[in-house]
Amino acid sequence: MREAIQAVVMGASWGGLNAYSSILSSLPERFPAAIMLVQHQNASSDNRLAWLLQKYTRLPVVAPEDKERIRPGHVYVAPPGYHMLVDADHTIALTIYRPVHFSRPSIDELFFSAGHVYGRQVLGVILTGANEDGSEGLDYIRRRGGPTLAQSPQSSEAPAMPEAAIAKGAVETILDLERIGPYLAESLVGSRNEKTEHPGRR
Amino acid sequence: MNGEPPVETEQAISDDQVHLEDIEIRLLLEAIYQLYGYDFRSYSQASMRRRIMHRLTMSGFSTVLQMTDRVLRDRQFFVTLLNDLTVNVTEMYRDPEFYRAFREEVVPVLKTFPFIKIWHAGCATGEEIYSMAILLEEEGLYERAMLYATDIDKNVLAAAKKGIYPIHAFKQYADNYRRAGGRHSLSDYATARYDSVIMEQRLKRNIVFADHDLATDQVFGEMHVILCRNVLIYFDRSLQQRVFRLFDDSLDLGGYLCLGTKESLRFSGDEDAFEVVNKPMRIFRKRQPRHNA
Numbered sequence: 455m456r457e458a459i460q461a462v463v464m465g466a467s468w469g470g471l472n473a474y475s476s477i478l479s480s481l482p483e484r485f486p487a488a489i490m491l492v493q494h495q496n497a498s499s500d501n502r503l504a505w506l507l508q509k510y511t512r513l514p515v516v517a518p519e520d521k522e523r524i525r526p527g528h529v530y531v532a533p534p535g536y537h538m539l540v541d542a543d544h545t546i547a548l549t550i551y552r553p554v555h556f557s558r559p560s561i562d563e564l565f566f567s568a569g570h571v572y573g574r575q576v577l578g579v580i581l582t583g584a585n586e587d588g589s590e591g592l593d594y595i596r597r598r599g600g601p602t603l604a605q606s607p608q609s610s611e612a613p614a615m616p617e618a619a620i621a622k623g624a625v626e627t628i629l630d631l632e633r634i635g636p637y638l639a640e641s642l643v644g645s646r647n648e649k650t651e652h653p654g655r656r
Numbered sequence: 657m658n659g660e661p662p663v664e665t666e667q668a669i670s671d672d673q674v675h676l677e678d679i680e681i682r683l684l685l686e687a688i689y690q691l692y693g694y695d696f697r698s699y700s701q702a703s704m705r706r707r708i709m710h711r712l713t714m715s716g717f718s719t720v721l722q723m724t725d726r727v728l729r730d731r732q733f734f735v736t737l738l739n740d741l742t743v744n745v746t747e748m749y750r751d752p753e754f755y756r757a758f759r760e761e762v763v764p765v766l767k768t769f770p771f772i773k774i775w776h777a778g779c780a781t782g783e784e785i786y787s788m789a790i791l792l793e794e795e796g797l798y799e800r801a802m803l804y805a806t807d808i809d810k811n812v813l814a815a816a817k818k819g820i821y822p823i824h825a826f827k828q829y830a831d832n833y834r835r836a837g838g839r840h841s842l843s844d845y846a847t848a849r850y851d852s853v854i855m856e857q858r859l860k861r862n863i864v865f866a867d868h869d870l871a872t873d874q875v876f877g878e879m880h881v882i883l884c885r886n887v888l889i890y891f892d893r894s895l896q897q898r899v900f901r902l903f904d905d906s907l908d909l910g911g912y913l914c915l916g917t918k919e920s921l922r923f924s925g926d927e928d929a930f931e932v933v934n935k936p937m938r939i940f941r942k943r944q945p946r947h948n949a
Contacts, residue, residue: 500936518918519918519919519920519922520888520889520916520918520919520920521893521896521920521923533918536918539702539703539706540702541700541701541702541892542701542702543893547700547702547703547889548889548918549700549703549706549743549889549890550743550745550886550889551703551706551707551743551745552745563706566706566709567702567705567706570674570702570705571702573671573674594669597667597668597669598668598669598674599668
C-alpha cells in the first residue's frame with residue numbers, strides 16, 4: 455500500500471489558470487496534504503496568481519516568503535521570478551538561479567526538490583503547457599516512488615507538456631482535467647483515514 | 657496511450673541512495689571549505705543540492721564523490737563549480753518598485769546626513785551598485801556617499817569593477833530605470849561599444865569593491881544603509897541569523913536594511929531590532945534606543 459501523501463506538487467504553463475482553478479475548486483476544505491504549484495509567468499513583484507486562485511478554494515492560498523514552513527491544507531504558489539524548492543526541513547526555499555526551460559519559476563526545480571525530500575510521500579501532477587518543463591522532475595518523483603499524474607493531452611489547452619512527460623515514461627495515471635480534483639480528493643482523503651496511527655496535526 | 661509503465665527497479669532511487677548523496681554533498685562542501693576557503697556548509701540544502709547535481713550531470717561523473725576528487729585536484733574545475741554555487745543572477749534596477757520606494761522614503765532622510773556609508777552585501781556583477789550610484793547622483797547625494805560593494809566571489813567582483821554589460825540586457829535595464837523613477841535616460845550613464853555597454857568611469861569614484869564572506873567575515877564599518885537583496889535566501893536559518901546579527905552590528909542607529917522582496921525578518925530572531933519602513937519592498941530601519949517615559 456502507498457504511504458500517506460504529505461505534499462501534492464503541480465506544474466502548468468499555457469492554460470494553467472483554468473486548470474488550477476478547476477482542480478482547487480473541487481478539493482475539500484480539510485485537505486490533508488500541502489499543495490505546491492508552479493505556473494510559468496513573467497517576473498513581477500506581486501504574486502497575483504495566489505490572489506486569483508484564492509477565489510476558487512477555501513484552502514488558504516499562500517504567496518510564500520523564503521523559509522516559510524510548509525503546512526498541510528495550504529496552497530503555495532511559486533512567486534514570479536523565483537524558483538520554489540522544498541528544503542530538507544520542510545520549508546520553502548526560493549532561489550533566483552538561472553531559468554530552467556526558459557522559466558523561472560520552473561516545474562523541474564520544484565519537482566526534483568520535492569522528490570528528494572518527500573520520497574514516496576509526494577504526488578506529482580503535470581498539467582497543460584507548451585514546453586517540456588516538469589517531465590524530468592516528474593520522472594524523478596516516479597523513481598523515488600511517488601505517484602505521478604498527468605492531465606490528458608486532449609483535455610489540455612496546450613498538450614505539449616503532459617505529452618512530454620508521458621513520452622518520458624514519467625506518468626502513472628492520465629486523467630481529464632475535470633477528474634483531477636476529485637481524484638486527488640478521493641485518494642488523499644481516503645489514504646489519510648486509513649492511517650489512524652498518525653493522528654493529524656491540525 | 658499506455659500511461660502505466662512498470663517502475664523498473666534499477667531506475668528506482670531509494671532513500672538510502674539519497675541519504676548517501678546527502679553525505680557526499682556535505683563532504684564536497686567540507687572539502688571546498690578546507691582547500692579553497694569558501695564556506696557553503698550552512699547554505700540552504702535544497703538549492704545547493706540542485707546546483708551540485710546540475711554540475712554533476714553536465715560533467716558526466718556518476719557520483720558526487722568522484723566529482724569531489726576532481727574539485728580537489730583541478731582548480732579550474734572548482735572555479736566552474738563555484739560559478740554554479742554562487743548565484744550571480746542580477747540586473748540593473750531589479751525590482752524597480754524597490755528603487756522607487758528607496759528614492760521616496762529613504763533618500764529624504766539620507767539628505768539630512770552629512771556623510772552616507774552604504775554597504776551592498778553580495779553585489780555579484782555590480783548591476784545594482786551602479787543602479788544605486790546613479791540614483792544617488794540624481795538625488796545630489798553621490799558626493800557625500802561612500803559605497804562598499806562586497807561579494808564572496810573575487811571573479812565576480814572583477815566583473816563588477818569593470819562594469820561592462822551586454823547590450824541586449826541593457827534595454828531591459830533602461831525600462832527598469834524608468835519604472836524606478838529615473839530622472840534622465842540610462843544611456844546618459846554608459847557608453848555603447850559593439851555588443852557591450854560600459855558604465856561611466858565617474859560612477860565608480862566613490863565605490864570601493866572588496867571581497868567579503870558573510871558566512872565567515874566580520875562587521876563592516878558603521879553603515880547608514882545595508883542592501884542585501886536575494887542573498888539570504890541561499891542561507892540556512894542559522895547562517896541567516898548570524899548575518900542578521902552582523903548587519904545589526906554594522907548599522908548605525910536609524911540605519912536602513914534593504915532585503916529582497918521575498919526575504920523576511922520573521923525567521924531571523926532579530927525582528928524587534930528593526931521597524932518596518934516599507935513592507936512589500938522589504939525596507940527596514942534599525943530602531944533608536946527607547947527612552948524611559
